[in-house]
Amino acid sequence: MIQQLRSILNSTYAGKNYDYAGSGEALWDTDEDPNNPNNLIEFYTGQSRAGAWDAGVTYNREHIFPQSLLGVSASGVNAASDLHNLKPADASINSSRGNKFYDLVTNSNSYYPERTEIHGDIARMLFYMVIMYDEYTLVSTVPVVYQMANLTTLLQWHLADPVDAFEMRRNDRIQYHQGNRNPFIDYPELINYMNIGSA
Numbered sequence: 001m002i003q004q005l006r007s008i009l010n011s012t013y014a015g016k017n018y019d020y021a022g023s024g025e026a027l028w029d030t031d032e033d034p035n036n037p038n039n040l041i042e043f044y045t046g047q048s049r050a051g052a053w054d055a056g057v058t059y060n061r062e063h064i065f066p067q068s069l070l071g072v073s074a075s076g077v078n079a080a081s082d083l084h085n086l087k088p089a090d091a092s093i094n095s096s097r098g099n100k101f102y103d104l105v106t107n108s109n110s111y112y113p114e115r116t117e118i119h120g121d122i123a124r125m126l127f128y129m130v131i132m133y134d135e136y137t138l139v140s141t142v143p144v145v146y147q148m149a150n151l152t153t154l155l156q157w158h159l160a161d162p163v164d165a166f167e168m169r170r171n172d173r174i175q176y177h178q179g180n181r182n183p184f185i186d187y188p189e190l191i192n193y194m195n196i197g198s199a
Contacts (some may be wrong), residue, residue: 120161
């Protein structure tokens, strides 16, 4: 099933360039504030912020699967420019998170986002990355390149924080920009039928 789903996702994918005319501007649309089209929603705080790019002062781009673990450069069209893996983030929070994996505590290896309503979003974005790209896997140990963690926590978050309207709208808008969708948003139950890592 994983190979079939990967084939479907890749067959419709038309990725954006990582530059701000590509993925940067697309995020203003994908994460637009439903109450103010001039703004977007910052991922970690949920704050509404001006959507126009100002060289990273108001927000920058967070790689949910850390760029340092992707094994590719953040240039051109590749896994680092995939909109399903990018979120507008407060620069200081993005810096604090660094390349830490998501888990139940914040320490030198892991990061716990206090905004619980994004926990499921994080899980489903990482599930997508593992299905879309065959080199990636989810683990429940400290990850190295091509790995992300914590699988056990992500599975819990997926169940505890179901898909919401903002996430569904974002999936629709990403499809408009790059052609494919996150199937775990459309069909959350898919995770029950796939072995996407090692717990």
